[in-house]
Amino acid sequence: MRSRPLLWTALTLVIIGAINWGLIGFFQFDLVAALFGGMSSWISRILYALIGLAGLYCLTLYSEVGDRDETIVRNS
Numbered sequence: 001m002r003s004r005p006l007l008w009t010a011l012t013l014v015i016i017g018a019i020n021w022g023l024i025g026f027f028q029f030d031l032v033a034a035l036f037g038g039m040s041s042w043i044s045r046i047l048y049a050l051i052g053l054a055g056l057y058c059l060t061l062y063s064e065v066g067d068r069d070e071t072i073v074r075n076s
Contacts (some may be wrong), residue, residue: 006057008055010057011054011058012049013051013054014054015054016032016051019031020032032047032048
């Protein structure tokens with residue numbers, strides 16, 4: 001069984017990353033860098049790294065989605 005706090009934290013970080021990339025793509029505005037003192041500040045770098053790790057962790061959710069799909073098909 002997965003740790004729910006870890007899952008929620010990872011999901012939150014991935015959403016923050018997605019919003020940040022959306023802002024970069026649409027407006028050329030890096031919110032994380034603006035809030036934490038530029039892309040080279042250590043706080044920004046740590047946050048970028050945590051968002052990247054959260055994204056990698058969320059890749060494991062594909063197996064759960066596949067398992068749920070199989071369960072739904074079997075129960076139909």
